[in-house]
Amino acid sequence: MAEISPRKQPRQARARATCEAVKQAAARILVTGGPPALNTNAIAETAGVSVGTLYQYYPSKQAILAELVRDMRAGMLADIERGRAQAKGHDLRTAVRLMVGASLHHHRRDALGAEAMERAEAELPMDAETDALKRRIIALVAELLAGYGIADPELAARDLSAMTRGMAQAAVAAGETDFDALTERIARGAIGYLETGCN
Amino acid sequence: MAEISPRKQPRQARARATCEAVKQAAARILVTGGPPALNTNAIAETAGVSVGTLYQYYPSKQAILAELVRDMRAGMLADIERGRAQAKGHDLRTAVRLMVGASLHHHRRDALGAEAMERAEAELPMDAETDALKRRIIALVAELLAGYGIADPELAARDLSAMTRGMAQAAVAAGETDFDALTERIARGAIGYLETGCN
DNA sequence: ATGAAATCCGAGTATTTGCTCGGATTATTG
DNA sequence: CAATAATCCGAGCAAATACTCGGATTTCAT
Known part of the structure; x- marks a missing residue:
């Protein structure tokens, strides 16, 4: 069962920027490639962060969406x-x-x-x-x-x-x-x- | 690049029944589980045929859809x-x-x-x-x-x-x-x- | 009946994908 | 300047998935 509620609240400005970057990256991928192109590795790369970082704030791919x-x-x-x-x-x-x-x-x-x-x-x-x-x-x-x-x-x-x-x-x-x-x-x-x- | 046009025409009645079963199985899965649940193994199993058989008539999953x-x-x-x-x-x-x-x-x-x-x-x-x-x-x-x-x-x-x-x-x-x-x-x-x- | 053609099987392969973990790096606090 | 907390990294694992291949089985034509 995939969690949907966020995992951890970003406390510093850097972390908030990371969360925002992830969301925007996901949105961009969704527009250009549709749902099948939306995978966590691609999101992380597009957002310019690592997968591990991504998963500190979003417990699952679905949570981002x-x-x-x-x-x-x-x-x-x-x-x-x-x-x-x-x-x-x-x-x-x-x-x-x-x-x-x-x-x-x-x-x-x-x-x-x-x-x-x-x-x-x-x-x-x-x-x-x-x-x-x-x-x-x-x-x-x-x-x-x-x-x-x-x-x-x-x-x-x-x-x-x-x-x-x-x-x-x-x-x-x-x-x-x-x-x-x-x-x-x-x-x-x-x-x-x-x-x-x-x- | 996934082919979409069918691969081989069924010549015997048995084969035609297989093709039909595959299509209906895919339709049923699509209704009950949505696009993410539609995978070739599930289609084959639901249709009561093997994956190999399925791929003799449909060159790809997309072709079925x-x-x-x-x-x-x-x-x-x-x-x-x-x-x-x-x-x-x-x-x-x-x-x-x-x-x-x-x-x-x-x-x-x-x-x-x-x-x-x-x-x-x-x-x-x-x-x-x-x-x-x-x-x-x-x-x-x-x-x-x-x-x-x-x-x-x-x-x-x-x-x-x-x-x-x-x-x-x-x-x-x-x-x-x-x-x-x-x-x-x-x-x-x-x-x-x-x-x-x-x- | 017999050879040929059509059909079927399903274990196995290569790849993709969601996600974790231990440790490095950066910020904050006293 | 420590010490502590927050953040970040990315190699890599486990599971899922699309698809292949060699051979067994069934049907057809003669």
């Missing part, structure tokens, strides 16, 4: 929270546009990295903290939708998240870079989903 | 073709409903299998034949959409496919089994996407 995914989810949650604050007070249509835009924020920063991470998440035993983050994201969207009188807001939140994720994934895979246009297209689908339900 | 994915894509293409034949003559909304239903046909047969396969496809070097199948699927949808005067039908086809895939994936992951309800929800999004574009 888990922390990477957790970071991404935390970032997403922050993006969504900002989006909701921005959307407050607007009508449903513009609120949806703003929320979709917020969901795509991490794609704007690093589209390939975001995609690689989301795919990697699938083949990882879900750790409790990341699961909680995902639930909070959905709950946040559901709460917003409920404010507009949407029926079954939880289901709608899940559907809209999935819709966004799916379309973004395909767009990135196709090499699209105009995220404003993509946001607009996703918002059209989302608004259609929400408004067609009421009549 | 590739053929599995190819089969699934071929099935999807057939489903979509039937869907289009059924949709012909109806108005846009019912046509969309029928097409979404057709796209989900393989999910109805084996939801977990379909999902496992689609995820596995991502970490596989795209082989030419499968790529051609995917293109044909998109082209078919695009052609249908063009008949209804949709602008940029290729892009719309890609977006709608991605939308369907994303929502279906999330629904299956959440344990949903009512595919009629799911079809209806996806269709709402799709119709919204298509109709909001025109005004």
